[in-house]
Amino acid sequence: MTNDNLSVISLVSIGEHPTSRRPRRAEQDARAIELGIKLVGENLQTLHAGELPDDANQQTALRSYLGMGLAEMNLLEMPAQADAVLVIAEHLKQQNPDVILTGVRAESGESSGMLPYLLAEHLGMAMVTSIADILSVDEANQQAEVLQALPRGQRRKLIVDLPFVASVDMAAAMPRQSAFGPAMRGLLDTAVAGDFADEEASTWQTSNAKKRPKRLKIIKAKTAADRFKAATAKASGGGGKVVHGVEESAQAILDLLVEEGLV
Amino acid sequence: MSSSEFLSQFLFTLITFALLLTLVGAVKRILLWSQGQSSTIHWLGLLQIPRRYLVDLHHVVARDKYMSNTHVATAGGFVLSAILIILLYVFQLKLQILTWTLLGSSLLMFVGSLFVMRRRRNPPPNLSLGKWQRLPKSLMVFSLSFFILTLPATGILPSDTGGWLLAVLLVVGIIWGIGEMFFGMTWGGPMKHAFAGALHLGLHRRQERFGDGQSTGLKAIDLNAKKLGVEKPIDFKWNQLLSFDACVECGRCEKNCPAFAAGQPLNPKKLIQDMVIGMAGGDDAKFAGSPYPGIEVGTHKGGAIIPIVNVLVENETLWSCTTCxxxxxxxxxxxxxxxxxxxxxxxxxxxxxxxxxxxxEILENLSATDNPNGYAPSTRMNWAADQNLTVFGQNVEKQEVTQADVLLWIGDAAFDMRNQRTLRAIIKLLRAAEVNFAVLGDAEFDSGDLARRLGDEATFQRLATSNIRTMNKYQFKTIVTADPHAFHCLKNEYVEFGGHYNVLHHTGFFADLVSQNKLQLDNSKELALTYHDPCYLGRYNGEYDAPRFLLESMGVKIKEMDRSKSTARCCGGGGGAPVTDIPGEQRIPDMRMADVVETNAEIVAVACPQCNLMLEGVVEPRPEVKDIAELMLDALIEGVVENTGEGVVANAVGGEV
Structure with a gap:
């Protein structure tokens, strides 16, 4: 696939390892870069907004994206409390990218998964969630064929108009290995971003997360095939139905309560 | 002019001319080597060449008695003859004693060449054919020609014997002989090994290897360099390029390589020859030895400034190596x-x-969690929850210590349920011997062995310097570990980063305790047992005796495998080979287990967690795999352990309740 004129920007964040909590290359962001490299090769631009990391581990984490074979990375310097969405949107408005790739959600910080949505809203672009691949880009018609990841390995092919924002799912191709040499030698092109205070966040109250009660998974499978299916299945929708009428609704609720053994 | 006068004049011209050409060739060859990167030039090593040749090199050659005797006769005869020929025919020193000596030396060389010829009649597969098949004939022609030439000069035969016919024959023979032995030495003939080999012995990159020394630790590289590692032949150090030229294609490496035997695409001999091709430019079509299994000869070419991997050598070749x-x-x-x-x-x-x-994946895990499988760093000591171990640290409330006699290095066996059994055995034994020891706990990181051998010097250096920083906070006399890979790193590879420790493998440490009677082993059991030498304990660190001493202290008569001690076959677990997992025709551990089965042993004793896993991975039925520490615990005389080891644990637990 050659898309010489296509402009693709991949947004990257500093990830966090789930067990050691050490900074690392975020898994989804790395997949976004892998996808971007597949689309436009060396022309892929990468962007990170945040405080300039003074911690060596954080710098290494950020540089590990460069180790995937990128010559440079744009770094928008902003205070920790600033609103990254506004900073990035401001920057991207001047760039006119055709495709903006992000992860589905960050591994640290707010980790709300809202950034791609808010960004698309600010830029007036389409937003495609959880993509596994971009199959082709038709620059003449300004359209792209995108593969969206659904649970249980299902895929949905979408035709999306350029420009668009896409969040890259874990189902996308594994990122290539990050090499130490290029990572150390790559350029971090730093620019000081405008100061956009996150007014909303300042009003929030934070408290520690509590463990929610979790339904025990009772597997009644009889055969190995069933057990395999149960072990590999992701929760999926499709079980619900729309019920009209008071009688039927009440009956449906009662049936559920009986089924759960609560009545 | 008589035929003898003609010969004398002709020889002066021929030999002088040949020597000049040899000199030109030598300069060309030296220029090839000088394309490499700079590295210390050990000039004094040049003075050591004769000693290193006669002692160190011969020591290795002599593992094959037939070949060592043959080589002594041929090489000794040749060197002596060559010197005498130059004295007699170039410097015209017509001394009778020189003539007689030449007669003797050429005869000696001729006898040697007969044995070379005999071996070459049905050459074993590890020998290269092609130009190497020509060599015995050339040796014979050279020695015979000079022998016959010298006969009249000694007066045994009248001068001008044979007349012009013999003279012409001798001219042909001498041109052939001198061509191979002088000219060929620096122009890429089989005799190149003598010229490059001698210089290589003198200028070797690891001078410490000679005189029964040992130098097995990998050498560090500067991580700020413009290029990390070797991409093209010119990225090697110049003395590495020189070493490649020293190869004599005897194929002993090939015979001992576990990856080659398993049908993985690696042949150490071909690899070195490929490096020569890369350095000098060309293709591998003329290589006359065994190919890399599964890769046809003649399909690859290279040059000094052409990248090596996937052009000259397939990447799978590099990654098949177990670094054994x-x-x-x-x-x-x-x-x-x-x-x-x-x-x-x-x-x-x-x-x-x-x-x-x-x-x-493994390298990313090492970066993020300091262990190869990505377990949470805080769970490193979970395996020892019931062991009540003393941990190094500053927290007095947790009864941490800053000082102990022994630092017990746990290694990544901490995360492996099989090898945790070995660790438990070691702890019981240490307690039985009342050894004052402590562990680093969660502060211990992977030693970096795997990262380094996978080529990730950056991660290795980070792990090494972190571990050194941690260990420098505490006082201990000795590090003891059950993992020969960690043992090797801590002992030999941390030195370059300022970590100088007295490190012992658990077998070495326990051997001392047993010989001091601090541990008493029951020697009445009769076990049908063989011992598998771990590469990183044996070949890397020369420890063959302590494990055997311990086994013998338990009354075991070891049923040694054919390939044991320095020729022991690798289990297949080193150098990241299980991680890169290059396919072959069979698995290396299966071959090693076949060696074990051949001895009729019921137990194979190991001394390395990696060997343990590799050999236990062989499908049953097969002999049982046990670490020496486990066997020792079985044989430990009971009374001692209850008074100390178990007792201490019980008291401590009871005390807390």
Missing amino acids: RACVDACPMMIEHVDAIVDMRRFETMEKGQTPGKGS
Whole structure:
């Protein structure tokens, strides 16, 4: 696939390892870069907004994206409390990218998964969630064929108009290995971003997360095939139905309560 | 002019001319080597060449008695003859004693050449054919020609014997002989090994290897360099390029290489020859030895400034190596195959990011969690929850200590349920012997062995310096570990980063305790047992005796395998080979287990967690795999353990309740 004129920007964040909590290359962001490299090769631009990391581990984490074979990375310097969405949107408005790739959600910080949505809203672009691949880009018609990841390995092919924002799912191709040499030698092109205070966040109250009660998974499978299916299945929708009428609704609720053994 | 006068004049011209050409060839060859990167020039080593040749090199050659005797006769005869020929025919020193000596030396060489010829009649598969098949004939022609030529000069035969016919025959023979033996020496003939080999012995990159010394630790590289590792032949150090030229294609490396035997695409001999091709430019069509299994000869070419991997050598060749060092140990020319392989791996990993198999995942885990399988660093000591171990640290409330006699290095066996059994055995034994020991706990990181051998020098250096920083906070006399890989790193590879420790493998440490009677072992059991030498304990660190001493202290008569001690076959677990997992025709551990089965042993004793896993991975039925520490615990005389080990644990637990 050659898309010489296509402009693709991949947004990257500093990830966090789930067990050691050490900074690392975020898994989804790395997949976004892998996808971007597949689309436009060396022309892929990468962007990170945040405080300039003074911690060596954080710098290494950020540089590990460069180790995937990128010559440079744009770094928008902003205070920790600033609103990254506004900073990035401001920057991207001047760039006119055709495709903006992000992860589905960050591994640290707010980790709300809202950034791609808010960004698309600010830029007036389409937003495609959880993509596994971009199959082709038709620059003449300004359209792209995108593969969206659904649970249980299902895929949905979408035709999306350029420009668009896409969040890259874990189902996308594994990122290539990050090499130490290029990572150390790559350029971090730093620019000081405008100061956009996150007014909303300042009003929030934070408290520690509590463990929610979790339904025990009772597997009644009889055969190995069933057990395999149960072990590999992701929760999926499709079980619900729309019920009209008071009688039927009440009956449906009662049936559920009986089924759960609560009545 | 008589035929003898003609011969004398002709020889002066021919030999002088040949020597000049040889000199030109030598300069050309030296220029090839000088394309490499700078490295310390050990000038004084040049003075050591005769000693190193006669002692160190011969020591290796003599593992094959037939060949060592043959080589002594041929090489000794040749060197002496060559000197005498130059004295007699170039400097015209017509002394009778020189003539007689030449007669003797050429005869000696001729006898040697007969044995070379005999061996070459049905050459074993590890020998190269092609120009190497020509060599015995050339040796014979050279020696015979000079023998016959010298006969009249000694007066045994009248001068002008044979007349012009013999003179013409001698001219032909001498041109052939001198061509092979002088000219060929520096112009790429089989005799190149003598010229390059001698210089290599003198200028070797690891001078410490000679005189029964040992130098097995990989050499560090500067991580700020413009290029990390070796991409092209010119990225090797110049003395590495020289070492490649020293190869005599005897194929002893090939015979000992576990990857080659398993049908993986690696042949150490071909690899070194490919490096020569890369240095001088050309293709591998003329290589007349065994190919890399599964890769046809004649399909690859290279040059000094052409990248090596996937042009001259397939990447799978590099990643098949288990770094077991069997090739290095077997090499009579002291070539360092493993250094070259790791140098090229470094470029693959640190510049290209192309570590195959699970390599990438393992290296990321090491970066994020300091252990190869990505377990939470805080769970490192979970295995010892019931062991009540003393931990090094500053927290007095937790009864942490800053001082102990022994630092017990746990290694990544901490996360492996099989090898946790070994660790438990070691702890019981240490307690039985009342050893004052402590562990680093969660502060211990992976030793970096795996990262380094996968070419990730950056991660290795980070792990090494972190571990050194941690250990420097505490006082201890000795480090004891059950993992020969950690043992090797801590002992030999941390030195370059300022970590100087007295490190012992648990077998070495326990051997001392047993010989001091601090541990008493029951020697009445009769076990049908063999012992598998771990590469990193044996070949890397020369420890063959302590494990055997311990086994014998338990009354075991070891049923030694054919390949044991320095020729022991690798289990297949070193050098990241299980991680990169290059396919072959069979698995290395299966071959090793077949060696075990051949001895009729019911138990194979191991001394390395990696060997343990590899050999236990062989399908049953097979002999049982047990670490020496486990066997020792079985044989420990009971009374001692209850008073100390178990008792201490019970008291401590009881005390807390």
